[in-house]
Each structure stands twice: as structure tokens, then as C-alpha cells.
Amino acid sequence: MAITKTYRPLQTLTLSGSATSVTFSNIPNSYSDLILIYNGTTTANIGVSATLNGDTANQQRTFMYGSGGTKDGGTGGPREVIYSSTTMTTAIVEFLDYSATDKHKMILCRSGAAGVITLASINTWQSLTALNSISISPNSGSFSLNSTFSLYGVIA
Amino acid sequence: MLVGNTAYEPFISDYDLLETETLPSSQATITFNNLTTNYASTYRHLQLRILARTDRTGAHNEPIQLFVNGSNSGYNYQQLYGAGGAPGSTAAADESKMLISEGATSASSVAYSFGASVIDIYDAFNSNKHKTFRSLNGYRETNYGIVSLYSGVWRNNAVIDSLLLDPLIGGNFLANSRFSLYGLKAS
Secondary structure (H helix, E strand, C coil): CCCCCCCEEEEEECCCCEEEEEEEEECCCCCCEEEEEEECCCCCCCEEEEEEECCCCCCEEEEEEEEEEEEEECCCCCEEEECCCCCCCEEEEEEEECCCCCEEEEEEEEEEEECCCCEEEEEEEEECCCCCCCEEEEEEECCCCCEEEEEEEECC | CCCCCCCCCCCCCCEEEEEECCCCEEEEEEEEEHHHHHCCCCCEEEEEEEEEEEEECCCCCEEEEEEEECCCCCEEEEEEEECCCCCEEEEEECCEEEECCCCCCCCCCCCCCCCCEEEECCCCCCCCCEEEEEEEEEECCCCEEEEEEEEECCCCCCCCEEEEEEEEEEEECCCCEEEEEECCCCC
């Protein structure tokens, strides 16, 4: 029986210096979902936004977070997918049916940095275009040395 | 192996797509059956990945309820959610169903919008444990959205043989909704 690789690494980027943005381009459309795993730091405690296919519009989000004794949420920062910290941050961002041309793209996001924040959000990119590039960047400052970004494809 | 060639290493997958269903038209429920027979000897944990839209009207989303092995008892669940303000929470015990997701848009939602869910099911085929679930889910369209985390338990030691997903309020999942079941092995 042929075994299909269900969950396949597509690309991993490890920063050899600071970077104001990281881009995955020419993403194949042969999977159903994409999963982006981030493990790194930024030069500030800051939101990280995604630009999809170069489009800086047409995104919306709803989020909630806990930070110390504070818990809150909102809908602002429509392109923000995660929050990154000067302390080590982990995040997982899932793009479901990213190449579908009959659906707006749904993005499930979790991120956290111990002692700073834990955050969950759901984002949408209201486009019927197949997603083929993802660029993420801190809202100010940069990602730091040794930050890693791994993109996986999942079949369905 | 020829001298100089790289040794062949057979690929062994540990996380596999088991079944998937993308609806060609409306359907009242989604059921994954015969899970014990088909998967218990190979997999330990299960995952559902869902994009869903229902025919509910008058609201912009609806919860998805889950039934295990056709059972109508023994479900507890806890939810943490954000709908644009400070997070809220809900809980229920001894329920006849498990609410596990807010991740279905409705007929009143913006066209082409679907809710999303990733649901993990632990030790699905272990007959010595109650069955535990967790999910990250929600929906977001132009002016409305909810992000939600659920934890759930089916207080039953039976191995999981079937999973049934059902819109809580509306009658049907709509066309193009997608339901995928994955299995994760353990050593």
C-alpha cells in the first residue's frame, strides 16, 4: 500500500541575523492546510502581522489573550496573527483550505511567551485566490538571530 | 544497493489522513464509523480538521455538537472564548452531547466564509480511560467573529468506534464544508 505523507515539511528558515520580515513564497497548492510554526524572539514585545499574496487588506480577526492578571480581547490589528516577545516565543498558525478558490481563508492562531502573554485568534483573509505566499513581520522592530520559521503542508 | 548510492530508508508516517469528506451538497450530520476496526491497532490519538457552514439563519455562526458511539450521556465540557471583548467562559456537565466548536458559519454569514476547527482526541482506543477532547475553533467574517477553546470529556471507558458531528441549531452542514479525520501513532 502506498503511504502518503500527510504532514510534510515544506521549508524551514533559521535567521542568521535579525530580519524585519520573513517570507515563504511559491507555496505549492498540493496540500489542504498549511501549518506555520514559529520559535523565536523579537526586539520588542509586539504583534506580528501576515501579508498574504502581497495583499495588505481584506483581513479580519478576533482575538483573546491573558497577560499576567489581565485578560482581554478584541478585533483590532486585522493582519496580526501572533504576538512575539523578547523572551522565547512559540506560535502555531494554521491556514485551512489555503488553496481553495471557493472559500475565504480561515486562519487559527496560538502564540505565547512565558511570563508575557498567551493569545489565541481566528483570522480570515477574504479572498478566493489560492494562497501562495506568506510574509510575516513584527509591527515594529525585527525578528532576532536564531528565530526559526517552519512551514508544513497537510493533505486532506 | 549499488556502491555509492544512498541507502533506501522506507518512509514511515506517524500522522496520517484516515478519512475526509467534502460535502457536495447539504448534509444533516457527518459520521466517521468503524473506527475501532479500521484504526485502533495502528493509531492512538485522533484529530479532526473542519471547515463548516450551516443553514442556520438569524445568527452568524453556530456551535457543533459531537456524539461518541451514538451515546447521549456522560459529556462534560468547558469553553473559553473571545468575541471581541474580554474573554468569557461556559461549562456544562452530565450533558447529552458535547459542544466542541463554535466553528461553523451560517446561512446569514458572508458568502464563502466557513468556520474552522481543529479537534484533538486523546487515547481514543484506550478502554481504561475516559475520552478527552480539546479544540481550537471559531469563525470570522466581515463584522463578526468568535475564537474559542474547548476542553471536553466523555465519561466512558469504551473505545471510540464512531464520531458524529451535528449542527447544534441549524439542520444541515452546507456544501463545501470539509471534515477530515487524522490518526497519530504512538511508539
